[in-house]
Amino acid sequence: CARLCLSNMVCSVEVISSGFFCWETGSQPGFVSDLLYRVLKLLWKFMRSYRMHLNPNWGLSLHVFILLQFCHRLLCLSLFNPRPIKRGDILPPEKGREVAKELGIPYYETSVFDQFGIKDVFDNAIRAALISRRHLQFWKSHLKKVQKPLLQAPFLPPKAPPPVIKIPECPVPSVNEAGYLLDSPLCADVMFVLQEQDCIFAHKIYLATSSSKFYDLFLMECEESSNLDETQCNKENTSKDVLTSHLETNYDSDEISLKSVDVKIPAPENTDSLNTLKPEPGETIFAARSLSSWGKGFVSVHKEMQVNPVSNRMCPVTVVKMDSSVQAGPFKTVLQFLYTGQLDENEKDLTRLAQIAEILEVFDLRMMVENIMNKEAFMNQEITKAFHVRKANRIKECLCKGTFSDVTFKLDDGTINAHKPLLICSCEWMSAMFGGSFTESLNSEVVLPNINKTSMQAVLDYLYTKQLSSTQDLDILELIALANRFCLPHLVALAEQHAVQELTKASMSGIAIDGDVLSCLELAQFHNANQLAAWCLHYICTNYNSVCSKFRKEIKAKSSDNQEYFERHRWPPVWYLKEEDHYQRVKKEREKEDFALNKHHSRRKWCFWNSSAVVA
Template sequence: MDIDMDYERPNVETIKCVVVGDNAVGKTRLICARACNTTLTQYQLLATHVPTVWAIDQYRVCQEVLERSRDVVDEVSVSLRLWDTFGDHHKDRRFAYGRSDVVVLCFSIANPNSLNHVKTMWYQEIKHFCPRTPVILVGCQLDLRYADLEAVNRARRPLARPIKRGDILPPERGREVAKELGIPYYETSVFDQFGIKDVFDNAIRAALISRRHLQFWKSHLKKVQKPLLQAPFLPPKAPPPVIKIPECPTPNMNEAGYLLDSPLCADVMFVLQEQDCIFAHKIYLATSSSKFYDLFLMECEESPHSDDTQCNKENTNKDVLTGQLETNSDSDEASLKSPDVKIPPPESSESLNMLEPESGETNSAARSLSSWGKGFVSVHKEMQVNPVSKRTCPVTVVKMDSSVQAAPFKTVLQFLYTGQLDENEKDLTRLAQIAEILEVFDLRMMVENIMNKEAFMNQEITKAFHVRKANRIKECLCKGTFSDVTFKLDDGSIKAHKPLLICSCEWMSAMFGGSFIESSNSEVALPNINKTSMQAVLDYLYTKQLSSSQELDTLELIALANRFCLPHLTALAEQHAVQELTKASMSGVAIDGEVLSYLELAQFHNANQLAAWCLHYICTNYNSVCSKFRKEIKAKSSDNQEYFERHRWPPVWYLKEEDHYQRVKKEREKEDVALNKHHSKRKWCFWNSSAVVA
């Protein structure tokens, strides 16, 4: 298509628009947005600048570009031809200025030097080559005024000068320069697709008005208006920050196995016939094996005068003994109490065989287990020195039968702690026999699978094992079964289990596993903590899930999670708080005051994601929040005050621009009314004079 065809079409005004300005201010992108309808992603906009010149030849070779050049402005058909130029000051641009109808002079609002060059270089050059051509000043890259400058600088090339917050020019700076030069001023953003039509439509108006003065016989140009005002751009609200939950810390089975090898807080000791002694923990064994659950529960029943932290009396009744709980049956779940196990009451002399205490034992009687289960001889309680802490503490002593050897028995215990079995285990046959004797049926099936070359089936067994174990742990936490420590809180007490806490929380591990006095105490006082919050923390440590209690105080839980160094729990509590606040806001409940109270407490307790959400809410609702809580806003920290001023919505610069726009709009409306009255008066005088002559 020939470039001269539009010149031959009647009543189609061809406008040559030259775009000039410094390098990297956004000239070419602005031209492409108008001529090619180019939409760029944010990352493309932030990419390294590549010096380019959009060629006028596009109108010859591209039908789409030619079609988009045609427009109708104030009922005038036009064909807009855009000319791109080099931004280098030393290059010759006189070829571009020739026969130009309008010049669009660009600068970047993120580059103060480009605005300074408008007065010192560009405007003088324009007036030198085309003194009577109208000029329009355009501030490009408006989106950088509210963009995340850190992201912008990361996307730029490494050696590029970073954009600083102080480099961003307010709208009044560009408007002042335009007023000084006597030219219209507009702002654009290719990323937000704002101002592109304003710039070129008003450039066309400026060119047509100039042409109307020179070609007064063109009657179709009479309706062309002078360049219109541009309404200020209201930036979109920033999206609320998303609460990110870090990957849930999976139970560290290796740590549980280490706890067996280094038995901190051990409360049970197995004595083998070879006089080997193996220390272990009731909570790990009881939640992994129904046989050990029954054994330790029976031992508690037979020791009614023992310390409450060693045995919870509330859980020794028959309801608990016959309660339904998942067990290690061959394939299905079974009741907690095995049907073939009969536990007579303590006063039944037929079932109690009182053994003489051996050397090293206390005077407490030992109960015979030979008729209760294979592999077990007796059970009693005595004081023993812990091999790790070197402290004397009460321990349940279980004497094993001679058929139970130390090595395979240790492997069985290792499985009960971790749920894992090494496929390279040497004596699988003996291990299967011990697992059968102790009724650890999961382990027996895993051994059979390995021996049958079907070890892949053990994955499902392991999964089922951990599910059952987790359910039993929940049950023990709820009822306090086999607890060995009691937390004394402000409004009550909660029973817990040191071994599980040591493996779930580094803070607890330091307290119970170190040289602190709490490691040997059965009661630990935790001041300034309420029962509900501590229960939620224990629920999390035992299950890795957040409690859904209605009475839960989220801020108290966040403070406690920060105190115990539990970042995953903190994130869960933050997410819960945001969900509750959002739900209340959507239901019409005013949450402004609550968000203000959350803010600094969240910052103090390192709940950074919740603090960021509160800051976002306050900034995006700044006017309404400030109108109701002005004193509270002013009482916030200086950092928060600075954040409010920088990120408040609508931004201060927009409010100023809106005021200026409304004021100038009213002034222009008054001028238009006065001008219309003047024209009407002139017409009336003309007609009157014509009538007199007639």
């Protein structure tokens, strides 16, 4: 049966307050005979575009309503389909106008979601009702001013909001990785000898950045290595030049000396000949220096050739002999703390650990042990935070100065010193290169072609600090390409965010960025910077008219997928431009009709008064 939707609603149209009732017949034309309607609004829910046609029910309904005098009709379509639809199922407004034209009735569109067109439908329905009443109540002057149903301006969809650059969770090197590097000392450059029998391999960069005592020790050892030049001292790796040197054998003696040459010597044919190039394990490179007067717990320091326990390769290491009072177990715990910044509360011999920490001047560890012994372990969190802050600052300082570096990257426009242990723990790509069987793991110099110094410096800063440090000389697209090459998605996201911020800032300052966005689009897509590419697509689509007018050739030169995306998502859309043209054209035609009609009425009025004057 018919359902009363709205009752006694008051609406003001053409300065006329009107009350109206709204009935829903539920597509049952039999109910129209019981009620007299002034306006019929045909609301049709359609599922698919193929249902957009006149069916017999429409014909029956319209036939009955036409029998009712002075009944105006409006066509209002709404999409009712909660299921996913295809692009072809979306009907343009021109299809609705075609149906309305067949019925000879006005056509309106509504959107509950955007609140568009709802007031237009009801206002024009009331206008139609008032016009129908004007024929019956022609003496009422206020009805003469009522206009016929107005044209509906097309709905301009709002601009889509720009995509937000999402930064994934930062892959901070876990404590276990640093601790594992101590247990499996790959690329170790220092060896501690305890009680003349226990040997513990470690890494200078981890110890020096965590303890001022070890920093001074290794820096002093580096400066006083008179047999090594400054570059070799910073690299801390002289045996890596074995493959680029030749042997001069003195047949009168058994001595074997290494002499660097400019001509590259071919690699040995077998491992036996390679072994003959290596110095003997334990061979001292420079004389030992006593540390008894320098600090407690230290005996001497010197450099010698040793075999790495993980890679089984000969390499120079700094040998530090410790005092006999320093035991291997507690000392290993101290090193573990310097690597990770954490201390196990269930450590057994805390008293002995505190003594060794006091001797080695590791005061952070000394305070943490004291807090655990005093049942105040919760205070260690602040100590750990401060420890990591100081360590991060010192790591950045070592990167800038090249202190304790053991590898040099040769780039297109210069060289940069770095530290293998930190790179191994920060980047899987670097870990595979330096920790595997690649040639780069043997060399102290690594050639990286097609990379400039500025981009590589930014990557190293990120690997050391997990932050993006941008400079004016930095090309953000080159950084994205390098980050993608090194498999660093977090750095790619940071670079994308920085690029979007810079482009947005320039655009707000009045600087034209259309060309920059166009050139950035396909490079971002090529280097897997998907978020930056999505932002570029959004900018081009929302400013399509401006971009296309300036860079029409560049737009046509884009890939077919990008051009198809532009056509689908351009703003304003093509259908709106067509509707706007149709609206303006029909509006001008109606204005001409109204002008001609008013002119005709004006002539009739003056003719009436003139004829009266003549009769008089």
